[in-house]
Amino acid sequence: MITVLTITVLVLIAIAIWQMTKIFELSQLRAAKNETATDNDNKVNGYLMFAFLVFIYGITIFSFYKYTKVLLPESASAHGAEYDSLMFVSMLIIFFVQTITQFLLHYFAYKYRGEKGKKALFYADNHKLEFIWTIIPVIVLAGLILWGLYTWTNIMDINDEDDPLVVELYAQQFNWTARYAGDDNVLGEANVRMIDIDNANILGLDESDPNGADDIIVKELHLPVGRKVNFHMRSQDVLHSAYMPHFRAQMNCVPGMITQFSFTPIKTTAEMRQDPDVIDKVKRANKIRAAKAAAGEPNSDPWEYDYILLCNKICGKSHYNMQMKIIVETQEEYDKWIASQKTFGGEAATGVAVK
Ligand SMILES: [Cu+2]
Numbered sequence: 001m002i003t004v005l006t007i008t009v010l011v012l013i014a015i016a017i018w019q020m021t022k023i024f025e026l027s028q029l030r031a032a033k034n035e036t037a038t039d040n041d042n043k044v045n046g047y048l049m050f051a052f053l054v055f056i057y058g059i060t061i062f063s064f065y066k067y068t069k070v071l072l073p074e075s076a077s078a079h080g081a082e083y084d085s086l087m088f089v090s091m092l093i094i095f096f097v098q099t100i101t102q103f104l105l106h107y108f109a110y111k112y113r114g115e116k117g118k119k120a121l122f123y124a125d126n127h128k129l130e131f132i133w134t135i136i137p138v139i140v141l142a143g144l145i146l147w148g149l150y151t152w153t154n155i156m157d158i159n160d161e162d163d164p165l166v167v168e169l170y171a172q173q174f175n176w177t178a179r180y181a182g183d184d185n186v187l188g189e190a191n192v193r194m195i196d197i198d199n200a201n202i203l204g205l206d207e208s209d210p211n212g213a214d215d216i217i218v219k220e221l222h223l224p225v226g227r228k229v230n231f232h233m234r235s236q237d238v239l240h241s242a243y244m245p246h247f248r249a250q251m252n253c254v255p256g257m258i259t260q261f262s263f264t265p266i267k268t269t270a271e272m273r274q275d276p277d278v279i280d281k282v283k284r285a286n287k288i289r290a291a292k293a294a295a296g297e298p299n300s301d302p303w304e305y306d307y308i309l310l311c312n313k314i315c316g317k318s319h320y321n322m323q324m325k326i327i328v329e330t331q332e333e334y335d336k337w338i339a340s341q342k343t344f345g346g347e348a349a350t351g352v353a354v355k
Contacts, residue, residue, distance in 0.1 A: 046110035053106040073277040077247035078264040164228035171240035171253040174318035180216040188212015213345030221326040224334035230262040243312035
């Protein structure tokens with residue numbers, strides 16, 4: 001970091017000296033030196049414009065070739081495909097427009113470069129042209145916005161008519177805790193003011209609320225495949241954001257209020273691990289890890305793919321490490337797991353703190 005800062009300061013000093021020399025030169029009255037660009041100068045600049053065009057096209061092709069494989073694998077939630085289509089079409093339009101406009105910009109800069117005797121054409125306006133370049137973006141953008149609103153309404157379906165599983169995601173610097181609503185599928189009332197660490201009440205559950213007695217507090221999120229999950233998000237301290245990239249889900253966690261998001265997982269963790277794209281990613285990551293292990297570096301154990309909940313708001317110094325594993329499994333596996341967990345009521349009675 002210090003090296004980067006030193007280099008930056010040195011570069012800035014060099015630029016300052018260079019600029020000051022230039023100002024000094026300009027302030028000297030020297031009739032002999034002509035600062036006007038010649039036809040040749042303009043031609044060179046015109047060709048440089050083309051060179052820059054080749055550079056940006058080249059870097060685009062290179063990025064597609066090299067980095068497409070680091071994108072997320074196919075979505076693991078029911079709404080994900082719709083979200084991905086909207087993203088793909090928006091990107092395709094941006095890509096198409098940018099490819100053409102960059103070409104036109106650089107080509108005209110070359111074509112109409114300064115030449116001795118060449119005069120600029122005075123051209124006030126053209127209604128037909130202005131109409132065309134206004135109406136096309138209007139139609140395209142209106143289409144994207146309407147489609148976006150429709151998709152947003154579909155995704156933000158947090159109604160509980162189809163019996164969703166209710167889970168609370170509780171954010172704090174710097175970890176996540178999940179709370180299942182238990183047999184009654186109703187979360188007990190909670191408030192950060194009621195947190196009582198000594199009594200295993202780490203989420204501030206209201207002990208007088210009967211709905212809370214069967215709630216289950218865990219540090220690993222298990223979800224049954226094919227069932228809608230309604231997440232209720234809370235934050236203890238600052239703004240966090242519950243981000244589950246493989247399910248194309250994200251919602252801010254705001255202190256003092258409950259936010260919601262819901263989705264239906266459609267692929268179990270085991271199924272996702274069989275996805276060719278995921279297999280390829282794991283293989284590449286483990287190749288890097290193997291090289292690290294050979295060099296004796298820490299954190300170089302082979303990696304196994306898992307869904308993950310991350311925080312997507314810079315919430316403090318350990319923000320990068322604020323994560324929780326998500327396991328999507330069959331209904332039977334889920335039932336077995338949830339049955340093995342202690343309820344809040346049981347926990348409080350025995351006084352065992354959740355680690
Ligand atoms: Cu955070």
